[in-house]
Amino acid sequence: MNTPLNPPSLAEAINARGFSHAAGFRIVAVAAGSAEVSLPRRDDLLQFFGHFQGGVITALADQAAGLAVTSSLPAGRIGVTVEINVNFLSPADGSEIIARAKILKMSGSIGVAAVEVFTKKTDGTETLCAFCTATMRALDLPAEYR
Amino acid sequence: MNTPLNPPSLAEAINARGFSHAAGFRIVAVAAGSAEVSLPRRDDLLQFFGHFQGGVITALADQAAGLAVTSSLPAGRIGVTVEINVNFLSPADGSEIIARAKILKMSGSIGVAAVEVFTKKTDGTETLCAFCTATMRALDLPAEYR
Amino acid sequence: MNTPLNPPSLAEAINARGFSHAAGFRIVAVAAGSAEVSLPRRDDLLQFFGHFQGGVITALADQAAGLAVTSSLPAGRIGVTVEINVNFLSPADGSEIIARAKILKMSGSIGVAAVEVFTKKTDGTETLCAFCTATMRALDLPAEYR
Amino acid sequence: MNTPLNPPSLAEAINARGFSHAAGFRIVAVAAGSAEVSLPRRDDLLQFFGHFQGGVITALADQAAGLAVTSSLPAGRIGVTVEINVNFLSPADGSEIIARAKILKMSGSIGVAAVEVFTKKTDGTETLCAFCTATMRALDLPAEYR
Numbered sequence: 001m002n003t004p005l006n007p008p009s010l011a012e013a014i015n016a017r018g019f020s021h022a023a024g025f026r027i028v029a030v031a032a033g034s035a036e037v038s039l040p041r042r043d044d045l046l047q048f049f050g051h052f053q054g055g056v057i058t059a060l061a062d063q064a065a066g067l068a069v070t071s072s073l074p075a076g077r078i079g080v081t082v083e084i085n086v087n088f089l090s091p092a093d094g095s096e097i098i099a100r101a102k103i104l105k106m107s108g109s110i111g112v113a114a115v116e117v118f119t120k121k122t123d124g125t126e127t128l129c130a131f132c133t134a135t136m137r138a139l140d141l142p143a144e145y146r
Numbered sequence: 147m148n149t150p151l152n153p154p155s156l157a158e159a160i161n162a163r164g165f166s167h168a169a170g171f172r173i174v175a176v177a178a179g180s181a182e183v184s185l186p187r188r189d190d191l192l193q194f195f196g197h198f199q200g201g202v203i204t205a206l207a208d209q210a211a212g213l214a215v216t217s218s219l220p221a222g223r224i225g226v227t228v229e230i231n232v233n234f235l236s237p238a239d240g241s242e243i244i245a246r247a248k249i250l251k252m253s254g255s256i257g258v259a260a261v262e263v264f265t266k267k268t269d270g271t272e273t274l275c276a277f278c279t280a281t282m283r284a285l286d287l288p289a290e291y292r
Numbered sequence: 293m294n295t296p297l298n299p300p301s302l303a304e305a306i307n308a309r310g311f312s313h314a315a316g317f318r319i320v321a322v323a324a325g326s327a328e329v330s331l332p333r334r335d336d337l338l339q340f341f342g343h344f345q346g347g348v349i350t351a352l353a354d355q356a357a358g359l360a361v362t363s364s365l366p367a368g369r370i371g372v373t374v375e376i377n378v379n380f381l382s383p384a385d386g387s388e389i390i391a392r393a394k395i396l397k398m399s400g401s402i403g404v405a406a407v408e409v410f411t412k413k414t415d416g417t418e419t420l421c422a423f424c425t426a427t428m429r430a431l432d433l434p435a436e437y438r
Numbered sequence: 439m440n441t442p443l444n445p446p447s448l449a450e451a452i453n454a455r456g457f458s459h460a461a462g463f464r465i466v467a468v469a470a471g472s473a474e475v476s477l478p479r480r481d482d483l484l485q486f487f488g489h490f491q492g493g494v495i496t497a498l499a500d501q502a503a504g505l506a507v508t509s510s511l512p513a514g515r516i517g518v519t520v521e522i523n524v525n526f527l528s529p530a531d532g533s534e535i536i537a538r539a540k541i542l543k544m545s546g547s548i549g550v551a552a553v554e555v556f557t558k559k560t561d562g563t564e565t566l567c568a569f570c571t572a573t574m575r576a577l578d579l580p581a582e583y584r
Contacts, residue, residue, distance in 0.1 A: 019199040022190030044168030048291075053165040054227050055205020062200045081200050082548060083521055083573050085231045085377040087404045087425055089397035104423050105381040110520060110575065112379045114423065131396050131406065131425060133379055135521050135573060137548065145194075228402060229375055229427050231523040233550045233571055235543040250569050251527040256374060256429065258525045260569065277542050277552065277571060279525055281375050281427060283402065311491040314482030336460030340583075345457040346519050347497020354492050373492050377523045437486075 010078065010141075011035070011067045023056065025063055033103040035067035041095050052092035057117055057130050061086060064101035065113035065134035072106060076146060079111055079136035092129040094119035099132075109138040156224065156287075157181070157213045169202065171209055179249040181213035187241050198238035203263055203276050207232060210247035211259035211280035218252060222292060225257055225282035238275040240265035245278075255284040302370065302433075303327070303359045315348065317355055325395040327359035333387050344384035349409055349422050353378060356393035357405035357426035364398060368438060371403055371428035384421040386411035391424075401430040448516065448579075449473070449505045461494065463501055471541040473505035479533050490530035495555055495568050499524060502539035503551035503572035510544060514584060517549055517574035530567040532557035537570075547576040 011030045014020070015037070023045060028036040039045070039052075039060050047053040062081055069079030101115040117130040157176045160166070161183070169191060174182040185191070185198075185206050193199040208227055215225030247261040263276035303322045306312070307329070315337060320328040331337070331344075331352050339345040354373055361371030393407040409422035449468045452458070453475070461483060466474040477483070477490075477498050485491040500519055507517030539553040555568035 014194045017194050018192035018196070019190060019202055020193075044165060046164035047166075048160045048163050048224075049288075050164070053205055054208050054230065055201050055203075056165055057201075058204040058208075058230070058232075059199055059201020062204075078194075081234050083231070083233045083550075084200065084204070085229070085425065085523060086204075087229045087396070087427065088227050089399070089404060104379070104420065107381070112381060112423070112521075128396065131404070133377065133423060133425065135379065142195075229404075231377060231571065233542070233573065235545070235550060250525065250566065253527070258375075258527060258569070274542065277550070279523065279569060279571065281525065306486045309486050310484035310488070311482060311494055312485070336457060338456035339458070340452045340455050340516075341580075342456070345497055346500050346522065347493050347495075348457055349493075350496040350500075350522070350524075351491055351493020370486075373526050375523070375525045376492065376496070377521070378496075379521045380519050434487075 011071060014067065015063065019059060020063055025060060027067070030067050030071050032072045033068055034101060035064045035071060036098065036100045037064045037067065038096055038098045052097050054088055057092055057097060058084060058086050060097060060099045061115040061117050061130065061132040062134060064099035064115050065132070066136060068101040068103050068113050069111040069136040072103060073138050076141050077138045078141050079138055082135040082137050084132060084134045086130055086132045088130050090119070090127050090129045092119040094121045096120045097129065098126070111136045111138065157217060160213065161209065165205060166209055171206065176213050176217050178218045179214055180247060181210045181217060182244065182246045183210045183213065184242055184244045198243050200234060203238055203243060204230060204232050206243060206245045207261040207263050207276065207278040208280060210245035211261050211278070212282060214247040214249050214259050215257040215282040218249060219284050222287050223284045224287050225284055227280055228283050229281040230278060232276055232278045234276050236265065236273050236275045238265040240267045242266045243275065244272070257282045257284065303363060306359065307355065311351060312355055317352065322359050322363050324364045325360055326393060327356045327363060328390065328392045329356045329359065330388055330390045344389050346380055349384055349389060350376060350378050352389060352391045353407040353409050353422065353424040354426060356391035356407050357424070358428060360393040360395050360405050361403040361428040364395060365430050368433050369430045370433050371430055373426055374429050375427040376424060378422055378424045380422050382411070382419050382421045384411040386413045388412045389421065390418070403428045403430065449509060452505065453501065457497060458501055463498065468505050468509050470510045471506055472539060473502045473509060474536065474538045475502045475505065476534055476536045490535050492526060495530055495535060496522060496524050498535060498537045499553040499555050499568065499570040500572060502537035502553050503570070504574060506539040506541050506551050507549040507574040510541060511576050514579050515576045516579050517576055519572055520575050521573040522570060524568055524570045526568050528557070528565050528567045530557040532559045534558045535567065536564070549574045549576065
């Protein structure tokens with residue numbers, strides 16, 4: 001690209017590709033150190049019992065964590081996941097899931113984020129369905145992505 | 147259903163629904179206490195850099211862990227994920243990913259599995275791209291699934 | 293014992309044995325679903341660089357998580373650790389560490405707690421040095437402990 | 439120090455301080471990419487039920503992981519723990535625990551190790567009591583430690 005991606009437009013670019021795009025991830029908010037991403041229910045995102053699949057929940061949490069970390073980095077840097085831990089707390093049986101990430105610590109090129117994932121019913125009630133921590137490391141964006 | 151699902155057919159049934167089916171998960175092998183599941187590359191399963199997305203890798207690892215645990219349970223019981231931890235070790239840049247799970251321990255209704263995930267190139271070489279541990283608990287299958 | 297241990301006295305009993313006692317764990321507060329435990333610095337609790345050792349930090353976090361879960365259980369039940377995940381965020385270089393646990397979810401016999409660990413300097417300032425999630429399961433206390 | 443610590447002597451130096459020394463950690467073997475450390479039972483290392491305490495088990499696993507990573511680094515570098523995940527599988531009720539670590543991947547300054555922890559009875563039988571993964575990052579040893 002000819003113009004550098006500053007962090008907000010990088011967040012949009014990250015979200016517009018591959019699985020994020022195909023699954024329908026929606027960026028609700030991104031700020032330096034935090035991010036919120038939501039995902040409406042769709043049959044191809046569910047598991048055996050008809051709830052959101054654990055890997056899909058993890059993907060959404062990971063996206064929120066990555067955007068929270070990336071948005072706190074200087075332009076031209078991106079956070080990639082080193083390790084992720086997810087506790088599944090309640091069935092994700094709503095019409096939507098929402099992942100809210102915040103950075104716990106940036107230290108050199110390592111960032112750690114905590115993510116709460118809520119399942120939201122059509123009546124607007126939210127239930128915490130998963131809790132996640134993710135360790136990210138910051139990389140320089142390869143030239144072809146800048 | 148009218149006939150009970152014994153563990154192998156339950157594995158097939160689990161894999162034939164929702165995200166597993168839509169993404170194209172393939173059961174390679176299932177035995178009591180172990181399972182292997184593979185997933186061919188497809189554009190809608192990738193992340194920003196064009197490698198398999200972390201949540202998709204987690205979903206495959208989780209499926210393998212769940213099948214390993216479920217296949218060691220008596221008919222009518224299924225393992226669901228309580229917690230999962232994934233270390234991403236190398237870019238999952240092959241034409242396929244393969245998750246190989248084995249149970250570390252079953253203790254009462256709790257099972258723990260370790261999963262190695264490999265990325266496989268078209269020349270057949272495999273590289274360990276992720277390592278996962280998952281904690282499962284065994285539930286009675288609801289009557290409508292038996 | 294002749295009298296049942298209700299949860300608060302069980303917390304004291306748990307803390308008065310073995311490593312907890314030898315290391316000097318101090319219960320600051322215990323309520324149903326939360327607990328705070330502190331540990332003053334001592335040379336035999338440190339690592340190579342003179343900060344609190346990671347396993348000692350984990351032990352304190354685990355104790356706080358276990359007390360938070362146990363205190364929410366009926367008398368005669370105790371929470372034991374199934375799995376623990378700790379992110380080390382900053383050097384634990386204060387004169388004391390403090391673990392504050394709260395339950396994220398109790399579901400049947402499984403409880404999940406999140407724990408923040410702070411390092412406290414002699415001037416009273418606290419820094420988040422570790423973040424932990426723990427999965428516990430509830431057991432009946434063996435008769436000899438009741 | 440006047441003479442540089444090469445990796446084996448660094449391992450000894452790490453193990454000879456603070457909690458490792460006080461608890462009685464014993465280095466059984468260290469090679470580039472692997473390490474084995476053991477710990478004999480002692481009353482002040484146990485939990486409520488008289489088994490090795492979870493944080494003590496974590497400390498031993500962490501030490502083995504750190505030595506495995508550090509021993510694969512050039513002289514003057516040391517691995518410190520970013521994140522650790524431990525699954526407790528069986529009661530650590532033996533007369534000794536033994537942690538065996540091997541590196542899964544070194545990538546730049548990040549290393550990931552898997553650790554099996556066994557509890558050993560006086561008759562020599564070993565049981566897997568915990569399984570751990572740890573993420574480490576390599577630091578330059580401060581000048582005063584070289």
